Amino acid sequence: MVEFKKRENGFEYIEIVNESATAKIALQGGHIFYYAQHDKEPLLWLSDESEFKLGKAIRGGIPVCWPWFGMSEDDSLPQHGFARTSMWEFISSKEKNSKTTQITLKLTHSKESLSLWNYHFELLLHVSISDSLEVELKTINLDKKEFKLTQALHSYFNISHIKNVHIKGLHVKPYFDALTKKQCLQDGDIYFTKETDRVYQEVDKPIILVDKTRDITIKNEGSDSAVIWNPWIDKCKRMSGMSDDAYLGFVCIETANAFNDFIILKPQEFHLLKMILLS
Numbered sequence: 001m002v003e004f005k006k007r008e009n010g011f012e013y014i015e016i017v018n019e020s021a022t023a024k025i026a027l028q029g030g031h032i033f034y035y036a037q038h039d040k041e042p043l044l045w046l047s048d049e050s051e052f053k054l055g056k057a058i059r060g061g062i063p064v065c066w067p068w069f070g071m072s073e074d075d076s077l078p079q080h081g082f083a084r085t086s087m088w089e090f091i092s093s094k095e096k097n098s099k100t101t102q103i104t105l106k107l108t109h110s111k112e113s114l115s116l117w118n119y120h121f122e123l124l125l126h127v128s129i130s131d132s133l134e135v136e137l138k139t140i141n142l143d144k145k146e147f148k149l150t151q152a153l154h155s156y157f158n159i160s161h162i163k164n165v166h167i168k169g170l171h172v173k174p175y176f177d178a179l180t181k182k183q184c185l186q187d188g189d190i191y192f193t194k195e196t197d198r199v200y201q202e203v204d205k206p207i208i209l210v211d212k213t214r215d216i217t218i219k220n221e222g223s224d225s226a227v228i229w230n231p232w233i234d235k236c237k238r239m240s241g242m243s244d245d246a247y248l249g250f251v252c253i254e255t256a257n258a259f260n261d262f263i264i265l266k267p268q269e270f271h272l273l274k275m276i277l278l279s
C-alpha cells in the first residue's frame with residue numbers, strides 16, 4: 001500500500017506499508033523519516049521535537065546532505081546543502097512483490113537552487129522498502145561545466161541507550177576528528193563516552209552498529225567515507241529540534257562522500273551513492 005498523507009499542518013509525506021515493513025518519506029528533502037519492520041523497533045531515530053515545518057530539515061531519519069556535506073566554502077550557505085529543505089517531486093512507486101516496494105523521488109535545479117549553487121542537475125532518490133532498507137542517491141550533471149560534489153545520507157539510528165552500543169568495522173581506519181581538528185587512526189571498536197564527530201576515510205566494508213537488542217549493518221557503495229556523530233550532553237542542549245536527553249537514544253552513522261572523498265562530475269556524468277540497511 002502506498003498512500004499520500006498530510007500532517008495536521010499540511011506537511012506532505014508518503015506512507016508505504018507492505019508485508020515486510022512500514023516506511024514514511026517526506027516530499028520535503030526526499031526525507032525518509034520512518035522505517036520499521038513489522039513487530040520490530042523503528043530502525044531510524046526521529047526526534048519527538050522535530051517540527052515538520054517547511055524549510056526546516058526534519059530532525060532524525062535520513063536527511064539528504066547534498067550538494068555539500070558540512071559547511072560550504074561560502075559559509076553564508078546552509079550547512080549540509082539545500083536538498084534536505086527543498087520540495088522533491090514524486091516520480092513513481094512500484095510494488096515489486098508483497099514484500100518489496102520501490103519509490104522514486106526527484107529534485108532538479110530551480111531558480112532558488114541556481115542562486116545557491118549555479119549548476120544544472122538532476123538528483124534521483126530510489127528507495128526500496130523490504131526487510132532491508134535500500135537508499136540510492138543518483139546525481140546527474142546536466143550542466144555544461146563540471147562540478148564538485150560532497151554528500152551524505154545522514155542516518156540517525158534508533159538505539160536502546162548510548163551506553164549499550166558500539167560500532168565495528170572501522171578498526172585502523174583514518175579519521176578527522178571535527179572536535180580536535182586532528183587526523184587520527186581508529187583503534188578497535190567505537191564506544192561513546194563524550195561528544196563524537198568524526199569523518200572516517202578508506203571505508204571499504206560494512207559498518208555494524210551493535211546494540212544490546214540488535215545489530216544494524218550498514219553496507220555502502222559509491223562511498224569511501226563515513227561520519228560518526230553523537231552530540232553528547234552539552235552539544236545536544238544546543239541542537240535545534242532535540243530534547244536535552246536525545247543524545248541517549250541515537251547514533252548517526254552517515255554514508256558519505258565527504259572531505260577528500262569528494263566527487264567531480266563532468267557534464268552528463270553521474271554518481272551513485274548507495275546504502276543498504278539490514279537488521
Ligand code: TA6
Pocket residue numbers: 057070079080154197227229252254
Ligand atoms: O554529521 C555531523 C554533523 O555535521 C554535526 O557536526 C552536526 O552539526 C550534525 O551534522 C547535525 O547538523 P544539522 O545541520 O542537521 O543540525
